[in-house]
Every structure is written in structure tokens, then in C-alpha cells.
Amino acid sequence: MxxxxxxxxxxxxxxxxxxxxxxxxxxxxxxxxxxxxxxxxxxxxxxxxxxxxxxxxxxxxxxxxxxxxxxxxxxxxxxxxxxxxxxxxxxxxxxxxxxxxxxxxxxxxxxxxxxxxxxxxxxxxxxxxxxxxxxxxxxxxxxxxxxxxxxxxxxxxxxxxxxxxxxxxxxxxxTMIDTLLRQSPNFKQPSIWDDAGLKKGEYFVLTLHRPANVDAEQKLKELLDTIIEGAKGLPIIFPVHPRTAKNLQSLGIQTHHLFMTDPMSYLEFNYLVKYAKAVITDSGGITEETTVLNVPCMTLRNNTERPETVTIGTNELLGTDPSNLPPAFDRLFNGEWKKGDIPELxxxxxxxxxxxxxxxxxxx
CATH class of the missing domain: 3.40.50.2000 (Glycogen Phosphorylase B;)
Incomplete structure (x- = not known):
């Protein structure tokens, strides 16, 4: 064959x-x-x-x-x-x-x-x-x-x-999970760990790239402002997708605990995901990885093609309305986030x- x-x-x-x-x-x-x-x-x-x-x-x-x-x-x-x-x-x-x-x-x-x-x-x-x-x-x-x-x-x-x-x-x-489990021992601490003074379980990972979230500057600013406030001063590590970078330049958002970085390698990024307090994303694949790593995940989309990450895993589908974020942060900080499981096979x-x-x- x-x-x-x-x-x-x-x-x-x-x-x-x-x-x-x-x-x-x-x-x-x-x-x-x-x-x-x-x-x-x-x-x-x-x-x-x-x-x-x-x-x-x-x-x-x-x-x-x-x-x-x-x-x-x-x-x-x-x-x-x-x-x-x-x-x-x-x-x-x-x-x-x-x-x-x-x-x-x-x-x-x-x-x-x-x-x-x-x-x-x-x-x-x-x-x-x-x-x-x-x-x-x-x-x-x-x-x-x-x-x-x-x-x-x-x-x-x-x-x-x-x-x-x-x-x-x-x-x-x-197969994404095959790679995750195989490579987990090789996850590599990125330089931002020391630069941002990160500690396990005391920071957020953020990724945004979907048009509904990043194409309109005002919407992007509102989302980021809400996330910054919800994080309660904990560091937010934001590897910036090229699509998002263009709009971020004109927003001028600056705060001491938002760290924008270049896209990271697979091993570095998943090191951050593994030890994060939570991940905030509009990606599909990342919700699978957070489910297996048992990391709380807030998904800023109105739908998902991976419903098992919500019904079985650690993911919650919050939609694209920034007003849905504060209650999710409250549940997280109050220790009320659901306990996920790993899907079959x-x-x-x-x-x-x-x-x-x-x-x-x-x-x-």
C-alpha cells in the first residue's frame, strides 16, 4: 500500500x-x-x-x-x-x-x-x-x-x-492527544516564565484569532479590558496571532500584567497551558489539550465542533459577548469550576x- x-x-x-x-x-x-x-x-x-x-x-x-x-x-x-x-x-x-x-x-x-x-x-x-x-x-x-x-x-x-x-x-x-501525551515529558519552559515571574497555577494563557473576536478593534478592546479586569492582577500570557497583531497595534492597551509574545513552539506553549490557572481561547484544538491536561478553559465562541470538551472535559463555551466573562472568572476564583474527565479513546x-x-x- x-x-x-x-x-x-x-x-x-x-x-x-x-x-x-x-x-x-x-x-x-x-x-x-x-x-x-x-x-x-x-x-x-x-x-x-x-x-x-x-x-x-x-x-x-x-x-x-x-x-x-x-x-x-x-x-x-x-x-x-x-x-x-x-x-x-x-x-x-x-x-x-x-x-x-x-x-x-x-x-x-x-x-x-x-x-x-x-x-x-x-x-x-x-x-x-x-x-x-x-x-x-x-x-x-x-x-x-x-x-x-x-x-x-x-x-x-x-x-x-x-x-x-x-x-x-x-x-x-x-491523534492530537497522542502527540500531547507523547511530548508531555518534553514540554519546555519558555523564557517568558522568568521574564513575567510566573508561578504554577497563578497565571492565564490567552489566544485569540477568530474574526468575530479580533477583526473589530472596539470588540477586541472590550474583550481584552474584561479579561484584564477578570484576571485580578494575575499575569496573562498572550502569544499573538499575526491576524490579531495588526489590530492590537492601534489599541494601545498597556497593563503591567498582560504579556504579549510572539507565537511559541509546541513544547513551550503547552508547558504554559499545563501549569496555567486557566486558558482563555477561541481555538478548537486547544480545548482538547486543556481537557486532557485538566486545565479550566473559557472558549470565546458561540459554537464548537468539539462538544465533548464541554460535556465531558474542562471547557466552557462562553460566546463572544464580553459580559459573559465576569461570572466565569468568579466561578474559577471561587473554586467552582467543573471537574472534567477525558473522552473515550x-x-x-x-x-x-x-x-x-x-x-x-x-x-x-
Missing amino acids: KITLIAGARPNFMKIAPIIEAIEQQQKKGSNIHYRLIHTGQHYDKNMSESFFVQLGIPEPHANLESGGGTQAEQTANIMVRFEKELFEHPADVVLVVGDVTSTLACSIVAKKLNIDVVHVEAGIRSYDMSMPEEINRMVTDAIADHFFTTSDVANQNLRKSGVAEDRIHFVGN WDGKTGERIVTILDQLYNN
Whole structure:
């Protein structure tokens, strides 16, 4: 079996790493499985990407399509044209895509038009918010994929409702958590720890990047003012997404306990998350990590494609209205935050399960 693995953006690296490791373990057992890793270049920062390859033990990609930049339509088209050429030159039996970025959608379409099976890792998750590009990517990919590897029973139910046959749905767990558990002993204290005088359990981590929160300057200012007040003087570590940085420059927010930093490496950022009093975010993936690390999480979104982090984990969905934050801070400081649990099969063995199933499907 020849399998082509697609990675296009930062979160994809964490999802792909356990699958590569499991493939290499299967190869050692004599399995006839060969992979080719393709970096579409959708999001590419030389320093950040290379640090990920080293830190997560991912080999250098066999090819980088260098298709970043431009509008979403231009980027989708660039990826499709270049990936089609890649598959002509290096045919595959299976194309494996992860997550919900533009690369996931684009490479799935190309593979299916070439009559190559597509398997989707992290299939079936839904926010039902069509204003999110990621939701469109998920829905289109799941509409044409051949096999679906899922992280939760909610995702399984979503796929069943859309008519996917039971024998194509494979509940395997979460490869993001494989990477988190594998790398936890290697988490690295960032320089901001000493610079900000941080102590375990006595600071907040903040991330913001969604348009609803950062595109309108007044809304962003109101959110930050509310968070600063709610933190009661505890340090707030804010690795600033490039999208957010542009608007922050004109706001001129300054306080002694808000520390804005450049984006951090995976190992440094998760060190901060692990020891934080709480995380405030509008990210999806971070809510999974806080759930497993048992760290309270406040999500500034009106919906989530990862409801298990709310129903089972430590996450609370607060919405984008800043007025919802003060009661959440009160619960946190009063010791009333809910006690979370870890969702089923988020046990660090998802990559192995995926590759075992692929071996059964395509090597027999």
C-alpha cells in the first residue's frame, strides 16, 4: 500500500506525527505499507515549521508544494494544481487528510477525481456554523471521503445522520492527544516564565484569532479590558496571532500584567497551558489539550465542533459577548469550576489504531 499523507497548517503536524510513527512501527513488523509526506505549504513559517519537524520527530516532507498566500480560492486552486502534479508523478493507493484546513479540502477533491481513496482523520466534527471556512472544508471532505476516522461518538452520529455506512466509520480517538501525551515529558519552559515571574497555577494563557473576536478593534478592546479586569492582577500570557497583531497595534492597551509574545513552539506553549490557572481561547484544538491536561478553559465562541470538551472535559463555551466573562472568572476564583474527565479513546494510541485499520483495509 502506498499512502500519501497531507499536512498544510500547524495543527496538522501534531495530527500526522503519531500516524507516521505507527506506520514506521508497522514497517518494522514487515507490513507492506509505504508513505509519502506532503507539506502543501498552506501555512509556512520557516522557523516555526522546522521547529515542529524536530520537536515532534517528523521526518522532512518528501515535497513542499509551496502553495501559501492569496485568497482562499487562489490558495485552494494552487494546492489542487500542484497536488495533482504530485500524484501524477507519485501515484498513491490512498490519500490521508487530517483536520479541516484548506489543504484537507483541496487534496481530497484532487484524489477523488483521480479515483484514489480518501481517508479523513478527525472526520465528522461539526460546528454547524457556515460562516466558518473550516466547516465548509469538513462537510465537503466528508461528502467525498471513503473512510472516516473519528474522535468521538458525536462525530460518529453526525456521519450516520449524513448517510455514511457503518463499516466506513472508524472510532479511533484523537491523534492530537497522542502527540500531547507523547511530548508531555518534553514540554519546555519558555523564557517568558522568568521574564513575567510566573508561578504554577497563578497565571492565564490567552489566544485569540477568530474574526468575530479580533477583526473589530472596539470588540477586541472590550474583550481584552474584561479579561484584564477578570484576571485580578494575575499575569496573562498572550502569544499573538499575526491576524490579531495588526489590530492590537492601534489599541494601545498597556497593563503591567498582560504579556504579549510572539507565537511559541509546541513544547513551550503547552508547558504554559499545563501549569496555567486557566486558558482563555477561541481555538478548537486547544480545548482538547486543556481537557486532557485538566486545565479550566473559557472558549470565546458561540459554537464548537468539539462538544465533548464541554460535556465531558474542562471547557466552557462562553460566546463572544464580553459580559459573559465576569461570572466565569468568579466561578474559577471561587473554586467552582467543573471537574472534567477525558473522552473515550483519548489515550495516546490513536495512531496505532488508524494504521492497523488501514493495513486491514488496503493490504489484504
